[in-house]
Structure formats: C-alpha cells, structure tokens
Amino acid sequence: MIIEIGHFAVLLALAVALVQMVLPLWGARTGDARLMQVAEPAALAQLGLLAVAFAALTHAYVTSDFSVENVWANSHSLKPMLYKVSGVWGNHEGSMLLWVLILAVFGAAVALFGGNLPETLRATVLSVQAGIAVAFLLFVAFASNPFTRILLQPEGRGLNPILQDPALSFHPPFLYAGYVGLSMAFSFAIAALIEGRTDAAWARWVRPWTLAAWICLTIGIAMGSWWAYYELGWGGWWFWDPVENASFMPWLAATALLHSALVMEKREALKVWTVLLAILAFSLSLMGTFLVRSGVLTSVHAFAVDPQRGIFILTIMVVFIGGALTLFASRAPILKQGGLFAPLSREGSLVLNNILLTTATATVLVGTLYPLALESVTGSRISVGPPYFNMTFAPLMVPLLLALPFGPSLAWKRGDLTAALQRLLLAVALSLIVVVGTFTLYVRGPWLAPFGIGLGLWVIAGTVSDLAFRVKLGRAPLPEVGRRLVNLPRAAWGGTLAHAGVGIMVIGIVATTAWQEEKILTVRFGERVAFAGFDMTLRGVAPHQGPNWSERIGLISVSHGGNVIAELSPSKRIYDAPQQATTEAAIHAAWLGDLYVVLGDETADGAWVVRLYFNPLVRLIWLGALVMGLGGLFSLSDRRLRVGAPRRARTAPNPVPAE
Amino acid sequence: MTRRQRRTVLIGAALAVLGVAVALVLVALRDTIVFFQTPSDIATKPMPAGQRFRLGGLVAEGSLKRGQGTQVEFVVTDTKSTVPVVYRGVLPDLFREGQGVVTEGRLEPDGRFRADTVLAKHDETYMPPEVAKALKEQGHWQGEAKQKSSAQK
Numbered sequence: 109m110i111i112e113i114g115h116f117a118v119l120l121a122l123a124v125a126l127v128q129m130v131l132p133l134w135g136a137r138t139g140d141a142r143l144m145q146v147a148e149p150a151a152l153a154q155l156g157l158l159a160v161a162f163a164a165l166t167h168a169y170v171t172s173d174f175s176v177e178n179v180w181a182n183s184h185s186l187k188p189m190l191y192k193v194s195g196v197w198g199n200h201e202g203s204m205l206l207w208v209l210i211l212a213v214f215g216a217a218v219a220l221f222g223g224n225l226p227e228t229l230r231a232t233v234l235s236v237q238a239g240i241a242v243a244f245l246l247f248v249a250f251a252s253n254p255f256t257r258i259l260l261q262p263e264g265r266g267l268n269p270i271l272q273d274p275a276l277s278f279h280p281p282f283l284y285a286g287y288v289g290l291s292m293a294f295s296f297a298i299a300a301l302i303e304g305r306t307d308a309a310w311a312r313w314v315r316p317w318t319l320a321a322w323i324c325l326t327i328g329i330a331m332g333s334w335w336a337y338y339e340l341g342w343g344g345w346w347f348w349d350p351v352e353n354a355s356f357m358p359w360l361a362a363t364a365l366l367h368s369a370l371v372m373e374k375r376e377a378l379k380v381w382t383v384l385l386a387i388l389a390f391s392l393s394l395m396g397t398f399l400v401r402s403g404v405l406t407s408v409h410a411f412a413v414d415p416q417r418g419i420f421i422l423t424i425m426v427v428f429i430g431g432a433l434t435l436f437a438s439r440a441p442i443l444k445q446g447g448l449f450a451p452l453s454r455e456g457s458l459v460l461n462n463i464l465l466t467t468a469t470a471t472v473l474v475g476t477l478y479p480l481a482l483e484s485v486t487g488s489r490i491s492v493g494p495p496y497f498n499m500t501f502a503p504l505m506v507p508l509l510l511a512l513p514f515g516p517s518l519a520w521k522r523g524d525l526t527a528a529l530q531r532l533l534l535a536v537a538l539s540l541i542v543v544v545g546t547f548t549l550y551v552r553g554p555w556l557a558p559f560g561i562g563l564g565l566w567v568i569a570g571t572v573s574d575l576a577f578r579v580k581l582g583r584a585p586l587p588e589v590g591r592r593l594v595n596l597p598r599a600a601w602g603g604t605l606a607h608a609g610v611g612i613m614v615i616g617i618v619a620t621t622a623w624q625e626e627k628i629l630t631v632r633f634g635e636r637v638a639f640a641g642f643d644m645t646l647r648g649v650a651p652h653q654g655p656n657w658s659e660r661i662g663l664i665s666v667s668h669g670g671n672v673i674a675e676l677s678p679s680k681r682i683y684d685a686p687q688q689a690t691t692e693a694a695i696h697a698a699w700l701g702d703l704y705v706v707l708g709d710e711t712a713d714g715a716w717v718v719r720l721y722f723n724p725l726v727r728l729i730w731l732g733a734l735v736m737g738l739g740g741l742f743s744l745s746d747r748r749l750r751v752g753a754p755r756r757a758r759t760a761p762n763p764v765p766a767e
Numbered sequence: 768m769t770r771r772q773r774r775t776v777l778i779g780a781a782l783a784v785l786g787v788a789v790a791l792v793l794v795a796l797r798d799t800i801v802f803f804q805t806p807s808d809i810a811t812k813p814m815p816a817g818q819r820f821r822l823g824g825l826v827a828e829g830s831l832k833r834g835q836g837t838q839v840e841f842v843v844t845d846t847k848s849t850v851p852v853v854y855r856g857v858l859p860d861l862f863r864e865g866q867g868v869v870t871e872g873r874l875e876p877d878g879r880f881r882a883d884t885v886l887a888k889h890d891e892t893y894m895p896p897e898v899a900k901a902l903k904e905q906g907h908w909q910g911e912a913k914q915k916s917s918a919q920k
Contacts, residue, residue: 341860451776463781467788474792478800489803491821492796499795504788628856630836680860689860708857709833717837719857 111176114164115255118205121157121212122245124150128238132231133302144231148219151234154241155216158209162196165205165254169196174261178202178254184266184685186656194277195267200401200417201254203280207397208244210281210288214317215241218292225313232299233292240291243424251420266685269657275335282328283355287393289321290358293365294390297383298432301439306383311373314386316744318369322362323740329355330733341691341706343626343721345729348497353476354396357469361389364465367458375455375520377448380440381462387436391429392469398425399476453523457515464508471500509563509614512607513570517577531577535569550623560618567611575604602743606736613732619701619725628708630715640722642703643667649707649716657683659692662707662716666696678707678718702726801871806848814874822850822880823869831864843868843880854882 128150135143168176169192172185182199183192191198197206215237222230248254270276296314300306332355337345346352368382398421449455475492483489513535517528529536543562550557576582578600579592627639631646638644647663659681666674676694683690696703701724708717803821804814814820822843830842837856841864842849852870862868862885872882 341857448770448773451773451780459777460780463784467784471788471792475795478796490800491803492800495799496795499799500788500791503791504784628837691860706857708837711836712833717857 110164110167111173111255111257114161114168115253117157117161117164118245118249118255121154121161121208122242122249124154124157125238125241125245128154129235129242132238133235136228136231136235136303139228141227144227147231147234147238150238151212151215151219154238155209155212158205158212162205162209165202166193166196169193172264174264175257175259176254177256177258180258180261180264182267183264184656185263186684187267187272188655190274190277191267191272194271197280197284198267198271198277201248201252203284204244204248204252204401205254206281207284207288208241208248210284211237211241211244211291214289214292229296229299229303229310232302233295236295236298237291240295240428243428247417247420247424251417264685266656266683268686269681269683269688269690270339272683273335273339275331276339279328279331279335282324282331284328286321286323286325286328286362287355287358287396289317289324290362290386290390290393292317292321293362293386294432297386298435300383300443301435304439304442306372306379306443308373308376311369311382314382315366315369315373318362318365318386318389319740319744322359322366323737323744325355325359325362326733326737326740329359330730330737333733334730337726338693338695339690341693341719343624343693343704343706343719343723345620345726348475348494350476351400353472354399357472357476358389358392358396360465360469360472361385361392364462364469365389367461367465371455371458375449377455378459378462379443383440383443384436385462385466387429387432388466391425391432392473394421394425394428398422449520450522452518452525454515454518454520456523457511457518460511461508461515464504468501468504468508471504472497475500506563509567509610512567512610513574516571516574516603516607532570532573535566535573538569539563539566554622557618557622560622561615564611564614564618567614568608569611571604571607571611575600598746599743602739602741602746604739605742606739609732609735609737609739611732612728612735616725616728616730616732620723620729623724625720625722627720628717629720630711630717632715637718637720639720640703641668642673642722644705644720646716646718649710652679654681656685657681660707662718664694664705664718666703674703676703676705678705680707697727700724803869805845806843806850807845809850809874810848816874816876819871819873821869821871822852822882823867824850826862826864826866826868828864843870850880851878852880852882854885856883856885859885 128147131143132147132150135141135146165176165178167173168179169183170189172179172183172192174180174183174185178199178201182202183195187195195202197203215234218225218230218234218237222233225233293314296310296317300310329352332352333345336347337343365382365385368378368385371378372382398418401417401421475496479490479492513532514525514528517531518524539562542565543558546558546561547555575596579589579596581589584592625640629637631637633646633648636643636645643666645665645667647665649660649662652659652661659679661677661679664676664678665672666676674696676696678694679692681690681692682688691706694705696705701722704721704723706719706721708719710716801819801821802814803823806822806824809822824843824845827842827844827849830840832840834840838853839855839858840851840853842851844850852872853875854870854872869886870880870882871884871886872880875881
C-alpha cells in the first residue's frame with residue numbers, strides 16, 4: 109500500500125510540475141500576478157509529494173519489502189541498517205528518485221527564500237526548474253520506475269558489497285546535490301535570457317546557489333576519491349575514469365562560473381559569458397547523468413547497460429542543452445555590454461582563470477568523449493587513459509596556479525603588477541627556497557616534482573600573504589591587525605581558505621604521484637620485509653566471520669627503528685549476498701604518508717602475495733578538498749551572499765531592463 | 768587602451784591558450800591512446816611487438832596457473848582464438864575463470880601477452896562493453912537479458 113502511495117505521489121508531482129512549468133511563465137509574460145503566484149505553492153507541493161515518494165521507497169528498503177522489484181534486486185534482509193537506507197540510492201531507479209527530490213528541494217528553496225527576487229524573475233526561474241523536473245519525472249515514472257511490484261520473494265539479492273561503505277553511502281547525495289544545484293544557475297540564466305536582462309543583482313542571486321552546488325560537488329568528489337583509495341585496493345586516488353570525469357567537468361565549469369559571476373557582480377562585466385557558463389555548467393551535469401546512467405562508457409562505474417534509458421536521457425539532454433543554446437544565440441546580443449577594464453586587473457585575472465578552466469574542461473571533455481566518437485565513426489575501440497590527461501590537463505593547471513595568488517592582489521579595473529609582486533615577494537622567496545630544498549633532497553628525480561611542490565606552496569603562501577597585507581600585518585600595531593582580521597568580510601576568508609586548499613591539494617597530488625613506492629611480493633609467515641623505511645612481518649592469516657561476509661585476515665606488524673608502531677590487518681572478504689569477493693586494504697596513516705597494505709592470494713607453496721604502497725602526503729589531497737569546501741561555506745555565510753538576506757537599499761526594487 | 772584594444776588582448780589570450788590546448792590534445796591523442804583488441808583481432812592482424820594495447824575476452828576455463836612468486840598465467844579467449852597472458856601482481860577480486868576480463872600490456876616476441884594491468888570491475892555480472900560487443904559480434908554472448916538487474920554507484 110505504502111509503495112502504491114509512493115508511486116502515486118510521483119505521478120502527482122509530475123502533474124504539479126507541469127502546472128508549475130506553464131502557468132507562472134505565462135503569468136510572467138503577460139504580467140498576470142495570479143498566474144505567477146502559482147509557482148511557490150506548486151514548488152512546495154512538488155517537494156512534499158517527492159518527499160512522500162522517497163519516504164515510501166525508503167520504508168520498503170528498511171522493512172525489506174521484497175515484493176518491490178527494486179528492493180529485491182538491491183537489498184538483503186541481513187544487511188546493516190545504514191546500507192539498507194543507502195541502498196535506496198545505491199541503484200539506478202532509486203538514485204533517479206533522489207535526483208528529482210533534490211531538484212525539488214532547490215525549487216522549494218527559491219520559493220521560500222526568493223522573496224527578494226523580482227516577481228517575474230522568480231516566476232520564470234521556478235518555471236524553468238519545473239521544466240527540468242517534468243523531464244526527469246517522466247523518466248522516473250515511465251523509464252525507471254522504482255515502485256514496480258513483483259511476486260513476493262523470500263530474500264533479496266543484496267547490494268554490491270563494495271558499495272557497502274560509509275563514505276560511499278553519502279557520496280551520491282552530495283554529488284547529486286552538486287549536479288542538481290547547478291540547475292539553479294541554469295534556470296536563472298534561462299530566465300535572464302527570457303527576460304532579456306541581467307545585472308549585478310542577478311549575479312548576486314546566482315552566486316550563492318552555484319556556491320552551494322560547488323561545495324557539495326567538491327565534498328562529493330573528494331568522498332568518492334577517498335572511497336576509491338581505500339576500498340578498491342589499488343592505492344590510487346583518481347583514475348581519470350569517464351565517470352569521475354563526468355563529475356569533474358561540472359566542477360571545473362562551476363569553479364569558472366563562481367569566478368566570472370564575481371566579475372559580473374562587482375563590475376557588471378562578462379554578462380554574456382557568465383550566462384553561457386551557467387548554461388554549460390548544468391549541461392555538463394546533464395551529460396554526467398547521461399554518461400553514468402546510460403552505460404555507454406567503459407568504466408569501472410558503469411554497471412548495467414540499458415539502451416532505452418540512455419536514449420531517454422539523451423533526448424532530455426539534447427532538448428535542454430540545444431534549447432538553452434538556441435535561446436542563448438538568439439537572445440544574448442540584447443544583454444547590455446559590461447564595464448571596461450584593463451587586462452592587468454582583478455577582472456583580467458579572473459578572465460584568465462576562466463579561459464584556463466574552460467579550456468581544461470574542454471580537454472577533459474575531448475578525452476572522455478573521443479573513444480565514443482571514434483568508435484561510432486571508424487568502429488575501432490580505444491581507451492584514453494591517465495597519460496592523456498596528464499599531458500593535457502596538467503600543463504593547463506600550471507599557469508593557472510602560477511597566476512592564482514596575483515588575482516586577489518590586483519585591484520579592480522586597473523591593477524599594478526609591481527605592487528602585487530612586492531606584496532608577494534616573501535611568498536616567491538619561500539617557494540623558491542622550497543623548490544631548491546626539495547631538489548637537493550631528491551636529486552634522483554623526478555625533476556619536475558620539486559617545481560610542483562613549490563607551485564603548491566606558492567599558492568598557499570601567496571594567498572596567505574595577500575590576507576596578511578590586507579590586515580596590515582607587520583605594518584600596524586597588533587590590536588589593529590586583530591580588529592582588521594575580525595572585520596574582514598567572510599567572503600575574503602572564504603576565498604583565502606579555498607585557494608589555500610587548492611595549494612594543499614597540489615602538494616599532496618605532486619608528492620603522491622612523484623614519490624609513491626609500490627612493491628608486490630610473496631611472503632611467508634614470520635618473514636621480515638623492508639619497505640619504505642619500515643620493517644614488516646606477516647604474522648599469520650586467520651579466518652573470520654562478519655555480519656554478512658566471511659573473510660581471511662592477515663596480521664602484519666610494522667616496525668620502524670626496532671619499535672613496533674602498528675599492527676595492520678588487511679583482508680579478503682567474500683560477501684554472502686551477492687557472493688562477491690572484495691579487498692579490504694589496511695592503511696597506517698602517518699604524518700609523512702600512508703602505508704597501504706593489500707593481502708593477495710595464497711601461492712601454491714603456502715606463501716602469500718602482498719602488495720605494499722607508501723603514499724607520501726596523500727592525505728593532503730582530501731584535506732585540501734575539505735579546506736576548499738570550508739572556504740566555500742565561509743563565503744556562503746557572507747552577508748552579501750546570504751540567501752534571503754534583506755536587499756540593500758541601493759538595489760532598485762525592479763532592475764531596469766537593458767535597452 | 769581603447770575598448771577594441773582590450774578586446775584584442777582578451778581574444779588573443781583566449782586563442783593562445785586554446786591553441787596550446789589543441790596542440791597538447793592532438794599530441795596526447797596520438798601518443799597515449801590504447802587500442803582494444805580481441806584474440807581474433809590479433810590472430811588475423813597481430814599488433815606490432817612493443818605496442819601497448821588492451822586485450823579483452825573471457826578467461827579460459829582451467830587456464831589459470833600460479834607460477835613463481837607473484838607471477839600468474841592465464842589464457843584470454845573469445846572462443847575462436849586464444850592468447851596466453853602473463854601477469855605479475857595481485858589479480859582483481861572479480862577475476863575468475865569463465866568471466867570477462869580486460870588486460871593492458873604488450874605482446875612479447877614469443878606471442879605471449881605481458882600484461883601490466885588487469886582491470887578490476889565492480890560487479891560480478893558486469894561485462895566490459897568492449898568484451899560484450901566483441902563476443903556478440905561473434906555470436907557468443909546473449910547475456911543482456913539475464914542481467915536486467917543492476918547495481919550502481
């Protein structure tokens with residue numbers, strides 16, 4: 109019964125979304141306030157209905173109702189409760205339901221907090237949001253219905269064991285919140301095109317939504333990378349896998365959008381570009397959904413192939429991206445030209461940021477789609493792997509990172525490079541010293557690595573010294589410095605933190621990539637092995653029974669300088685349902701790096717294969733992502749950007765249309 | 768600077784970055800892409816020795832041999848032709864005889880394929896699309912209907 113209510117709620121939500129798509133837009137075009145006022149209650153109703161649908165499916169999972177096909181195929185009565193709940197979105201149908209639910213959350217947020225938006229803009233935005241909802245609700249209702257009933261089955265087939273993991277339980281919701289959050293930027297962009305006007309106020313409304321989506325994407329991607337690192341047992345943290353790229357491209361575009369919206373908000377420049385970027389960012393999200401959900405890609409993530417669904421999502425994608433770009437082409441020329449600025453200025457540096465980020469996005473896009481294109485044209489099957497991305501993406505990041513500390517140090521309109529350089533002199537010196545120091549420590553190379561470390565440090569030191577300059581550190585008495593620190597806008601803190609996070613991450617990436625040690629060997633019980641400065645001994649391998657798996661656990665003691673510093677227990681698990689083997693790596697985390705141990709198979713003569721990694725500074729990668737996310741939160745809490753903050757007196761109640 | 772000059776600088780910078788990127792992409796696509804081959808492809812038209820490529824197919828039943836230390840040998844087949852594979856390292860969890868597999872490496876002069884990567888898959892019912900396609904082309908695989916259920920990240 110509950111399941112049928114859920115199904116019915118989805119269909120009702122579809123009907124509500126249809127109304128919300130048509131009436132408010134009509135009202136906005138004809139100036140009918142009553143029609144526009146339909147939007148808010150409709151958006152809230154949509155959220156309510158989809159929450160009911162989602163709760164119904166969750167209820168079926170929690171109570172293990174195996175008369176629902178989706179539950180039967182993806183759950184098991186003996187699964188721990190956390191994974192019963194996360195199983196709701198651990199499959200195609202459920203995850204699409206989560207997608208539309210998050211979309212409704214964002215729509216409802218506009219309805220609730222958008223009180224300070226001009227009436228027509230709010231109505232149009234909610235209309236466009238509803239349009240996206242209609243497309244995806246059609247998909248959920250008719251091509252991937254999670255509420256299909258089957259004959260009651262005695263037991264479910266279980267959730268893929270590698271998905272039974274705490275980090276991965278929350279990875280999809282974050283990622284989806286990021287993907288779907290970009291729909292807000294999209295809806296605002298379309299509304300701006302329909303209304304034929306954009307201004308600083310528009311950018312100020314778009315930015316918090318983009319920022320929120322960006323934070324979710326950052327955290328979601330970092331969680332996925334962290335999960336892949338410890339769960340897959342390959343010792344790697346990023347594989348340039350097509351599905352990883354699918355989430356990375358929207359992130360890159362959203363990062364560019366955050367920066368260009370800044371120019372628009374402060375200087376009313378780059379209007380057309382910002383609108384285009386908002387469209388592109390969500391288009392990349394849609395493409396990501398398509399790539400992941402259609403199974404067209406060879407990927408460690410692509411699990412099932414269903415061409416029909418692929419075609420459905422492809423249609424949605426073509427309609428929205430094609431429609432948006434057509435609208436852009438016809439309406440963009442009427443948007444008013446923005447202010448003037450010198451190439452050497454804050455605006456100029458943000459433009460450089462945008463050029464480099466979008467070009468980098470394009471190289472990732474080419475690498476991701478090229479195999480598909482080539483196969484459909486010539487029929488030959490190829491794969492584009494990490495070497496391609498290292499050769500194209502990485503070189504584009506170097507000028508970006510070099511230029512990064514200059515950006516905040518340059519003034520708006522007309523910047524002074526010499527003055528900026530003077531401020532950053534200490535950071536330059538520090539980075540150069542570190543480059544030379546690292547070089548002498550690792551004379552045997554790789555010779556690019558010291559520069560990479562220096563680059564990461566340059567970003568951190570440059571960012572921090574800009575902040576230090578702003579609070580007059582060293583040039584004013586300490587109490588004044590303290591007062592200035594406290595009075596600094598949160599957005600300034602946010603920017604500093606986010607940029608420092610980039611630097612931290614760069615150092616982690618460079619160190620791990622350059623100096624990772626890997627060894628695969630066979631060991632016998634009691635045998636001592638030297639690796640990366642540690643002495644390791646395999647003490648034994650014992651069987652063990654978990655709640656829904658059985659495993660063999662190896663016991664390895666690790667000593668350093670004669671003292672035992674850790675006991676590691678990597679294991680090989682066989683899950684009960686489905687019967688599937690997984691590797692549980694054991695990780696000893698230290699300041700300088702991770703010791704990462706994987707237990708392999710038993711050899712014919714009774715020894716064990718063991719794979720050892722030492723990953724220097726690898727944790728900085730996720731720490732960096734966390735700091736970036738934190739920076740985003742700081743920025744989001746800035747008064748200027750707060751959603752629903754009272755409008756400043758300066759902003760006209762109704763922005764004057766562009767001529 | 769006039770508006771026009773400023774715009775020229777902007778467009779120039781954008782074009783310069785784009786040009787560099789296009790050059791990088793072209794070089795990278797020439798040098799780093801890896802072709803996918805089935806055992807039959809190799810039987811009809813062998814890849815030049817030393818060229819890196821991906822070999823995909825099924826792990827032949829009864830072919831897995833654990834050798835000295837971490838060395839393993841197995842045979843990849845598409846039921847028409849076979850290629851023996853040598854690999855040093857830990858096999859992925861889902862590696863099993865009779866299952867689909869994708870390996871990456873080079874052909875040795877003696878005709879064996881020395882793999883440095885054996886790709887792990889997340890799901891036991893999952894068949895790498897290239898393998899499925901290659902097998903389907905030869906009329907040996909009708910697995911899709913059986914595998915309606917799915918698990919996704």
